[in-house]
Amino acid sequence: MDIHFLCAIYILWWRLHQSEGAACADAGTAIGTPLPWDNTNTMGNPGDRTPVLLYHTSWLATCCGVIVAWEMRAGQTGDIALHSWTLVNVGNGEATMKKINIAGGQTVRLDITDKAKQIPIEEGMAIGFVAETEDLVFYREDMDCAAPAGCEFDYMFDDFSAGVPAEYKTDDPYQFLTDGNIETPPLLREYAIRAIVKPGAKPLLSNLPATISIYEDAAVDDVIFEVAFSDEDEMQTLDIYTVDITPAETPEPFLIDATGKVKVNKLMTGNVGKQYAMNVEVFDGCLSEAKTLTINVITTLALPVLAAAIVMYDDAWKATCCGVVSSWQIRGALNGWLQLSTWTVDDAAARLATMSGSTTQFVDISTSDEVSIDIVNKAQQLPIQIGSAIGFAGVTVNSIRHREGVACDADCHEGYLQHDFGGALPAAFVAGVQWTFDTSGANLGVSKEFGVRAHVIPGEAPVIGNLPDTKTINFDAAVNDVVLDVDFTDANAKQTLTASIKTTNPTTTKFKIDSATGEVSVSEDVSATPYHYEITVEVSDGCLTASAVLTVDITPPPAATAAPTSASSSSSSDSDFWHSTMGYVVIGLAACLVLISLFMLIAFCLMCNFMSKFKPNAVPRREHNVDSHRRRRHRDMDEDYTAPGTPTPTPRTPRTLSPSQVNFKSSRSYQDGYRDALQAADREIARPPYLTTAHYSLYGPPPPKYPGGAGQW
Structure with a gap:
């Protein structure tokens, strides 16, 4: 007996014995x-x-x-x-x-x-x-x-x-x-x-019903679909299984494992055009939910050419706000998988664009060709910014309708980029990669309108998980030493988060942050004051931001632990100045001034020494002037001159000089002798100008050396 048949019998028996139990009262x-x-x-x-x-x-x-x-x-x-x-x-x-x-x-x-x-x-x-x-x-x-x-x-x-x-x-x-x-x-x-x-919550099959297509040459164990299931009661153990498949075949053409993966269980050769309805159920031990997965078998030759990748950058398809795409509205032509994406058009003329993000969704037009795909999971919502473009690419079939030519109206445009792969999407066609497209609407000269649009809502703001916080580092922390790894997340997991230091108080460049990882580290020497900083860290997702404060205390060096006195502070400040560039300039200028002053002093001394050896005759000495004054005074004196304190002598007849005597006084020898006598005399200013022996010899005999009495010589 076929083992798959036995498995099917066991599953049916197990399901009959696992029927939903009696419901508990809502009141308990x-x-x-x-x-x-x-x-x-x-x-x-x-x-x-x-x-x-x-x-x-x-x-x-x-x-x-x-x-x-x-x-x-x-x-x-x-x-x-x-x-x-x-x-x-x-x-x-x-x-x-x-x-x-x-x-x-x-x-x-x-x-x-x-x-x-x-x-x-x-x-x-x-x-x-x-x-x-x-x-x-x-x-x-x-x-x-x-x-x-x-x-x-x-x-x-x-x-x-x-x-x-x-x-x-x-x-x-x-x-x-x-x-x-x-x-x-x-x-x-x-x-x-x-x-x-x-009563507990009912388990859910979130992505069923669905319709998919597989090739007739699909291999056994190929995964063709993954059913998503969940339960609000987190402690429940969920079981997912196949209830039945119609038409029934032995062995069953498809199986589902405990994780929800649907796999091919036998070759589909000869089954082209056949459609299977696979009823899948999830059970939490109390409640269950069942839905249908429809599977079409097609031949490779019947598969349309894979859809071209399209990026629409006309203003009608550009984002006018910043947020995330919560849903996509599509006008479908066939059932199939579709890659929906957001783009930054780098150079439309050069046909260069970079994919910002993508999500793969299944388009099911079994009930209507107007399909709305709601992206409930925040982790799958694509981020989009003002000016971003949207795009799509068929993963299995051409599934997006478009119109052109005579069917167009004012909504058609040439603002799109196009690339025909002619096969499966390449592995490099992913977010973060710049792509050069084959052609564009402007190159083709063909206006088109595509049946797709995105609905944008505000996203979730980033969350900083481990701030505010205070960290202490040592004064000798080295450059690149880590202070803290800032933990930040965003419910919109496809957002690219960027961390930065918004402000520091006081202002400093001692710290840096890795924009991608949030690692705050030392960027330069931290041994100098101040030793307390408040760093405001900001995280941005391109639309919204979050900020929080990281306080950093630096343990000061031992010498800086006690409060410095005014003298030590002044000394430290002076030392810092003299070791600065300005200090070096001042020291250099002072040295130059000292050298110049020394040279000038040496030159002055040399000049004085030279002048002391040079006595020009034209400049009379001061004592010559005194002597001249005295000569004039004595020359004009009367022969009856009486020294002060001397009794008035008996008047006598003035002496009359002979012509020879007059000539003698006028002679050069007389003048020289008179000058020499004056030079030999005592020149103390306090003494009266008594006549010297040389002078008195012209008028009469010299007085006695010691006066004989009052009023007498």
């Missing part, structure tokens, strides 16, 4: 005994840590959904892990740990609002719990169970006082130590805990 269905638990006062011995699984019908799920709340009566504060279980000792679900903060003996309700922590549970599954440190949940047993009723033997438990075994984990079998039925004697117990279950 309780799993466990009802309140109150007034007489549940037992909590175990101090230090006990007892995992419990409650599998009596009172604690078994009666519907299919997720646990949105837990109610319990606890005796102390602590952490507790809550579980759902199958009845084969296999942990079939996830554990949710929740902090509880209560007073002893108080009833507690833990609402699980986070869908990521809501435990899925199916009809017939049990609930369980274990405290993280020591037992928290009250129970009653034996004699306390007489009234009211509610105690049962159907519970399993163990002892984790020494720690949790490695095998006690999700999706692994675990054999409990004992249960209430095999104890000696059997123990009746009722635990004060229950779970509230509500």
Whole structure:
């Protein structure tokens, strides 16, 4: 018997036994005994840590959904892990740990609002719990169970006082130590805990229904499609499978794996023109969704020539705002895959353009040739800026309609670039690569209008994840030492993010940032003051920006730790000046002035020495003038001259000089003698100008050396 047939039979059997369970009430269905638990006062011995699984019908799920709340009566504060279980000792679900903060003996309700922590549970599954440190949940047993009723033997438990075994984990079998039925004697117990279950979310097949075409020579295991499926309840385990394929064949022509990949299961030779309807279903254990994938088998000769790549740069197709493309409106001609793209036209005349981004979408015209492709996933929304152009290229077939010639109106234009590949799109035809197109509308002289347009909305702003923050570096940090790797993201994953330093306070160039990675590093010496900076980092996606502050504190050198005195500050400042360019200029000028002054001093000394040896006759000495004055004075004196303090002598007859005497006074020898006498005389200014011996000899005998008495010589 064919193995594929056996697989199909097993899948059908498994699906019949995995039908959707009973729906839980929207208001919530309780799993466990009802309140109150007034007489549940037992909590175990101090230090006990007892995992419990409650599998009596009172604690078994009666519907299919997720646990949105837990109610319990606890005796102390602590952490507790809550579980759902199958009845084969296999942990079939996830554990949710929740902090509880209560007073002893108080009833507690833990609402699980986070869908990521809501435990899925199916009809017939049990609930369980274990405290993280020591037992928290009250129970009653034996004699306390007489009234009211509610105690049962159907519970399993163990002892984790020494720690949790490695095998006690999700999706692994675990054999409990004992249960209430095999104890000696059997123990009746009722635990004060229950779970509230509500319906979960329905799983989704997001890209079905769809229609695709494959070649008749497609190889076995070729992936021809990938189904996208999801569930809002993140803890749900999703199963995707084929319900049936029509027309039915053995073996089945196509299979789908656990990840949603649809693969060829047998050769399609001879099936050209045949169409298959593959019904695919996704199941979360409670709810399911089914949709159809239509597959056409075609021959290679029947495939139209691959679409030309077109970039439309006329103003009608240029972006007038900055954002992301949220949807594409297309007028399709055939079903097929299409590459939709945004472009920067670098030089229209030279037919040069660079692709900014692209997304590959399937065009399905089975219901209408006017197709709207909504890009819900923000990570697939193409960024576009003012002035950018849009374009497309067929991946499988010519799928975009256009009009030209007589069918055109004012909307047709020649502002487009065109490239015919004549086969598959080359690997280099991707974002970031500049492309030279074969031709353009202007070269062809043909106006066209293409059935495609893009809808642009504002994108998401970038997010800086680890700022504001403060970092400390040492004063001797080297250039390129990393201060911080700034973490930035954008929900629009196709955006190109650029980081920059917007401002620094105080202004500095000591730091730099890698625009692509966000790495902030040292760019120059940081040992000089100041030692505190606030760096504003900005991240841009081309449209929107985000900024945050990075504070950098620099540990100063040891000498700079204490506040400098005014003298040390002045000394440091003077030292800095004399080691600057201006300081060197001043030092040079001062040296030149010193040398010039030295040369002038030497020249002055030499000149003085020379002048001391040169005595011109034309310049009389000062004492000559004094002598001349004295000569004039004595020449004019009367012979009866009386020295001061001398008694007035008896008048006498003036002496009459003979002609020979007169001639003698006029002679040169007389004059020379008179001059020599004057030079030999005492020249103290304070003494009266008494006559000298030389002078007195002309008038009479000299006076005695010592006066004989008052008024006498």
